[in-house]
Amino acid sequence: MCCEGEKLSYVFDNNAFSLLFHSFYPRRFPSLWRQFDLLVEDGLITSTREVRRELLDDRSASLRQWAHDNAEIFPSPDGDEGAFVGEIFSVPHFRQLLSRRSILKGGRNADPFVVARAQSLNATVVTLEGEPPNGAKIPNVCRHFGVACGSLEDFMEAEDWVF
Secondary structure, eight states: OOOTTOOOOEEEOHHHHHHHHHHSOTTTOHHHHHHHHHHHHTTOEEOOHHHHHHHTTOSOHHHHHHHHHTGGGSOOOOHHHHHHHHHHHTSGGGGGGSOHHHHHTTSOOOHHHHHHHHHHHTOEEEOOOOOOTTOOSHHHHHHHHTOOEEOHHHHHHHTTOOO
């Protein structure tokens, strides 16, 4: 994901949080969660208000509680992030990010805000989304704008985690 010895920061998409909580149960993987919590405490893991809104609807009570207890890592977008979301939507192809389905679900659409936050912080997006050819997914948007992006496994490799 980047350079040796450099402390990386990450902006998590909701699906990365969800996979962590649904696959790496905190009581079964305590050493993973200690490492994860340290990154959160150090301000190296963040996300967006829109992701938090999605997490508060998750089926996992522990994830909902964690998102509630860690509200500070889910800030509202600032002016720079809002402007960058505008840049994303200035690309006609990326307007597909505003799907009819997400609008019908109350307008929850974190994807452009996740990319904008990562761009603003010079951070890496962590998402489970793939990068379909000519797609309008987070990795496609990141590539277009030169924002670092990787999977949950890429994140764990960058942090040199082995459990």
